[in-house]
Amino acid sequence: MKNNGMALDVPLISVRYARRYLRFVQKRGINGTIVLENAGIESAILENPDAYLSVKQICQLLGQGEKLLDDVTSSFRFGQELDLQGHGLFGFALLGQQDFRKLVNMVVQYLRVSLPLMDMEIHCSGDLISIRLHDNWDFGELKPTIANIYMGSIHALASLVCRRFTFEFDFPCPGKSLGWQQLANDVAVRFNCPANRVLMPLSGRQIRDDDASVAGYLAAARSREDLEKTDSLRVATLVRQEIMREPGRNSSLERIAQKLGMSPRSVRRHLGLADQAFSAIRNEVRETFATRYLEETDMPLEKIAEHLGYSDQASFSKAYRSWTGHTPGEIRRSRRS
Missing domain, CATH: 1.10.10.60 (Homeodomain-like)
Structure with missing residues (x-):
């Protein structure tokens, strides 16, 4: 296992993400207390805004939620709720960033630190931005869930500057393909690809001369x-x-x-x-x-x-x-x- 042993128990992930996930499952009629108890996480830790959970705890939480959520696209949809506010990015320097490529790069670098479950590699070629996910850990059966959370969040964040997205996954399609094609009008999804990657063309976007679009968002x-x-x-x-x-x-x-x-x-x-x-x-x-x-x-x-x-x-x-x-x-x- 990558980064195995005691590293799995090191507090790395802000409890902010656990609170957001419990809110997500509760909106779908699932008792968040049950999810916490089955994951072996004390509810008191979520009341401390400065607390962190370990990779092991986060995986246990997501695993319990996945068992109860009757929707194979739920992890992607949870990622979509992790927008700028979901990541605690209010007040971040994004408001002053007018270059789209730099804005996406800033978001990627921030997520690499704040949500270190997977690493992210960004490439820009002409008007095309590509973000590839790399495993930091051996998640086993939970890998599609983690990858989908990242992809959903990238969609929420990059929607500020991109109109079309192609998501490529290195695992088979979970569930029926129709549900994946209905995630959003601007999304195409492919499975059994060489890597977990998202392609975002910037063509057709105009360089903005102020921060109105991000501020409005x-x-x-x-x-x-x-x-x-x-x-x-x-x-x-x-x-x-x-x-x-x-x-x-x-x-x-x-x-x-x-x-x-x-x-x-x-x-x-x-x-x-x-x-x-x-x-x-x-x-x-x-x-x-x-x-x-x-x-x-x-x-x-x-x-x-x-x-x-x-x-x-x-x-x-x-x-x-x-x-x-x-x-x-x-x-x-x-x-x-």
Whole structure:
């Protein structure tokens, strides 16, 4: 295996990419928490914007997602969501770059550092730009997934300056060829080629005399995400309000979604976009209610458990201890002392 051994466990990939991938799968109705758990990744690490994941962890995450996504083109489509904003390139010097070839080269050099799963080699011949992918690691069956993520991202980034793309892959066509030909109007896809490569002709493009096209792209991308996140934050607020009204057994995802006139899948998707999870919101509400009952009332523990939707006192006590590190009895005794 290339770069094997301990190198696989060295933190190299920003958690930004893991968060984007979980958001991607959640929009398709897949529980991101399950993907994380099956990949053996602690959710707490994603809350640290400065944290990094190892190549092994990223591969485990992508592998679990691929098992659940029922679309052979999903990895390419995820790559398309890794635009300038997805790579954290806002404020990058691209805005001032007027030469198309230099702009593409700058993007390639940035990606080689920020997403070092594959290396990228760029060639310019006349009006044709060619970007070839080289393996840094032996990904095995996951290689098509990694290659497609890169290709999708190249398409998203280079669409600023190129009108047509030809993607060449060195593996057989996964699934039906029709789905690949429908990725975008400007895309042609070929399989069983000598290498993983994208060809981008620049002919017909005019050298721009200002940065309006890139600035407009950035503004549109930021606006789309802000609008989507604002709507999702509103849904998250409504979910919390409904759980506060009935924190017990009626606070299931299915019943909350029904009250909001939405499907459970749609609720999960919005919560994912708002970087929240249904179970976490419900636990926070239940913890708040439980602590208030314990500190301010003499309600028996079994009644508190029943009110919060637990089948018995033992289940409630176990949950409360996992939230606070203390048992309900300890909280109540401390109040009386």
